[in-house]
Amino acid sequence: MSATTRAPTRRRSRRTHVLVFLAPAVVIYTLFMVYPLLDSLRLSLFGVVDGQEAFVGFDNFRQLLGDDLLSARFWNAVVNNLAFFAVHFLVQNPIGLLLAALLASPTLRGRSVYRTLIFIPTTLSVVIVGFIWQLILSPLWGFVETPLLGRSSTALVTLSLMSVWQYVGIPMLLFYAVLISIPDDLVEAAYVDGANDWQVFWRIKFPLLLPTVGMVTVVTYVANMNAFDLIYTVKGALAGPDFSTDIMGTLFFRTFFGFQLQRGSSTMGATVATLMFLLILAGVLLYFFGWQRRVETYEL
Amino acid sequence: MATATTTARPHTRAGAHQPVRHQPAWRRRLGAAMPHLVLIGYALVALGPIVMIVMNSMKERRAIFSEPFRLPTAETFSLVGYQTVFERSRFELYFLNSFVVTVASVLLVLLLGSMAAFALSEYRFWGNTLLALYLALGIMIPIRLGTVSILRLLVDLSLVNSLLGLILVYTAMGLPLAVFVLGLFFRQVPRDLKEAARVDGASEYWVYRLAMPLIRPGLAAIGVFTMLPIWNDLWFPLILTPGESVRTVTLGAQLFLGQFVSDWNAVLAVLTLAMLPMIALYIIFSKQFMRGLTQGAIK
Numbered sequence: 001m002s003a004t005t006r007a008p009t010r011r012r013s014r015r016t017h018v019l020v021f022l023a024p025a026v027v028i029y030t031l032f033m034v035y036p037l038l039d040s041l042r043l044s045l046f047g048v049v050d051g052q053e054a055f056v057g058f059d060n061f062r063q064l065l066g067d068d069l070l071s072a073r074f075w076n077a078v079v080n081n082l083a084f085f086a087v088h089f090l091v092q093n094p095i096g097l098l099l100a101a102l103l104a105s106p107t108l109r110g111r112s113v114y115r116t117l118i119f120i121p122t123t124l125s126v127v128i129v130g131f132i133w134q135l136i137l138s139p140l141w142g143f144v145e146t147p148l149l150g151r152s153s154t155a156l157v158t159l160s161l162m163s164v165w166q167y168v169g170i171p172m173l174l175f176y177a178v179l180i181s182i183p184d185d186l187v188e189a190a191y192v193d194g195a196n197d198w199q200v201f202w203r204i205k206f207p208l209l210l211p212t213v214g215m216v217t218v219v220t221y222v223a224n225m226n227a228f229d230l231i232y233t234v235k236g237a238l239a240g241p242d243f244s245t246d247i248m249g250t251l252f253f254r255t256f257f258g259f260q261l262q263r264g265s266s267t268m269g270a271t272v273a274t275l276m277f278l279l280i281l282a283g284v285l286l287y288f289f290g291w292q293r294r295v296e297t298y299e300l
Numbered sequence: 301m302a303t304a305t306t307t308a309r310p311h312t313r314a315g316a317h318q319p320v321r322h323q324p325a326w327r328r329r330l331g332a333a334m335p336h337l338v339l340i341g342y343a344l345v346a347l348g349p350i351v352m353i354v355m356n357s358m359k360e361r362r363a364i365f366s367e368p369f370r371l372p373t374a375e376t377f378s379l380v381g382y383q384t385v386f387e388r389s390r391f392e393l394y395f396l397n398s399f400v401v402t403v404a405s406v407l408l409v410l411l412l413g414s415m416a417a418f419a420l421s422e423y424r425f426w427g428n429t430l431l432a433l434y435l436a437l438g439i440m441i442p443i444r445l446g447t448v449s450i451l452r453l454l455v456d457l458s459l460v461n462s463l464l465g466l467i468l469v470y471t472a473m474g475l476p477l478a479v480f481v482l483g484l485f486f487r488q489v490p491r492d493l494k495e496a497a498r499v500d501g502a503s504e505y506w507v508y509r510l511a512m513p514l515i516r517p518g519l520a521a522i523g524v525f526t527m528l529p530i531w532n533d534l535w536f537p538l539i540l541t542p543g544e545s546v547r548t549v550t551l552g553a554q555l556f557l558g559q560f561v562s563d564w565n566a567v568l569a570v571l572t573l574a575m576l577p578m579i580a581l582y583i584i585f586s587k588q589f590m591r592g593l594t595q596g597a598i599k
Binding site: 015017018020021022024025026028029031032033034035036037039040043095098099102103105107108110112114115116117118119120121122123124125126127128131132133135136140141143165169173222223225226228229232233249252256257266269270273274276277280284 | 332338339408416423431434438447471549571575578
């Protein structure tokens, strides 16, 4: 009796619960993340005409990619950013893998001490990391003779390596987590079949690591494509010498706020942000369709 | 020989299947020491620069340059850099601001994120999958790309140069990953437990509260993932809260360092002050920290 009368109210109150649970997160996320992202895409199609913001179609893009000076700056930033990423990819994966493999060896003592110590730089702010290395590499202290950060030929690579120094703990930990989750019988069976350590690593452990290598790579790519703090801290918004360390983040900042002779523009800033978005999207899609589909994931 | 190998490595998991090879003793010993040599070597690379900064921040200027690798002695000890920092800037205020912003954002992300994750994993309703996908989009898209419009929005809401504005932006930034990962944890909470509570007449809010302690590892992992980028961020404080009274440690350090670049004592002192709290916190909680990170990673 009472069950039949209670059922509808229960269902209705259940709906209010769902709303109460979901609404705060959805509202804050939509207002402060989704709306600004969409509005930035919209703004990239607007410009200032007679002191008023007006729809200008793809004019901003035409200007950014067509104007000699602007397009030179843009492509310079893209190429530098890809180089910044390439150094990360080429250096952090081997070092992370080596450290993880050593940490995961079953006979190692003091594992948690090593792990804790090696991860410390990752907890620091990029600003701190930038200044620490600026001091260490400073000619005043004289540990390094050549001004690595002052030459356009070495500055970008040096900055990339500083960033790798900070973040290598993350791939190390992720690889380590995979390595210790590999069942012992799998490895032992291979040894019984006569495989040596080298073969066991490359034939059994490495294939199991590949999905994680892909994940680390795409996360690094996205983080690198909107990196800013390190370059701004060490080289300022002009990303010198002679724009040799200019990446998308610093270009975005300068375009939005202006710097020295260049006047800031929010619509041009939004245009740069839109192009950054497209570059990131291209990388993520490449990962999903070019890598993740081809790499086999094994259920352990 | 054979007994020596087996007694030396009695707890070797891999020992059973490795045939006893007749290698010279020095080679075996080198093989056992190799991992330690490499790991110690890398630990030096990771920590050396940090130790150099901290050590030299407590020396007088001349000693910083003449004997950079030596610990401060009674003659070279000096805290003049720290004096400059506290006289010339309001570092204690910056710490307070960073603390308020980080703690408030992390708590909001954990509370609102777990509520949304609970609803998405617990109830079936129209648009559930679509909503989960909508919230997950933000994991891959960096919020910085929307900066132009975020600044405009905060100007409209008069939230520029306010800690609340920063907190709301960081909350939005942390939510997507939190909802996704906590959802995975909520799905592992036994159904019987929740149904038993419901039979006893518990409200849905009570069921949520009941499930919370069971996802503690997930909350720890998300807490860590969310906290570090917020405390260390330069971009949003630089653009949204540049004012002196709302300055965070990262921005405060950045501005101070730019201004006092030639005063090495002050620079070293600021660097030490800005990094030691995080390092101390990290070392104290390193066990939970590592467990959270690796578990979050496996998910």
